[in-house]
Amino acid sequence: GNSVTQMEGPVTLSEEAFLTINCTYTATGYPSLFWYVQYPGEGLQLLLKATKADDKGSNKGFEATYRKETTSFHLEKGSVQVSDSAVYFCALKTSYDKVIFGPGTSLSVIP
């Protein structure tokens, strides 16, 4: 079946550190891949997406590349800020438009 696996959290980084959150997926066909962010007490916001292999999604300094050969969609940011503290969800959308979420990775950025 379809599933998404993310690195275990929580992740704690100092401001301006480099961020990587690993995400791998299992899916039939060619799913679209997403990263969502959830700030404390709020709903989900789409951070970035990629719809086909080798696409790179980017937004607000975050990037992720759809790697079909490794079934991965790792999230990266070169220099994190305190305001980036949130929970990050990797997700895929199947051909039936169901979105399947990973378990989420909590990120805390300290000054």
Place this chain on the structure above:
Amino acid sequence: GAVVSQHPSRVICKSGTSVKIECRSLDFQATTMFWYRQFPKQSLMLMATSNEGSKATYEQGVEKDKFLINHASLTLSTLTVTSAHPEDSSFYICSARWLAADNEQFFGPGTRLTVL
């Protein structure tokens, strides 16, 4: 941009009562909306797919008589938690699919339900 709202944002109710949560797409029409449930510090689990003018499709293990879904118009879906119990306390999030945006789903801000 596409905005999805939920009402209420928070609700506290007594055990045994029913609670209705609304999900609205404010600036687009959504033939399909989705309802998710999120337990504390956990991921979102899809509960059901709501289609305008037809019955909702529930995921395995979700009680359809407990979680009533009505998608009465192209901009409104409602989730009613009937005879709520403390174990129904959770964060409920809806999303709406916009065909014109390449079927992208836009998420609401969520409703936190607490059953006493």
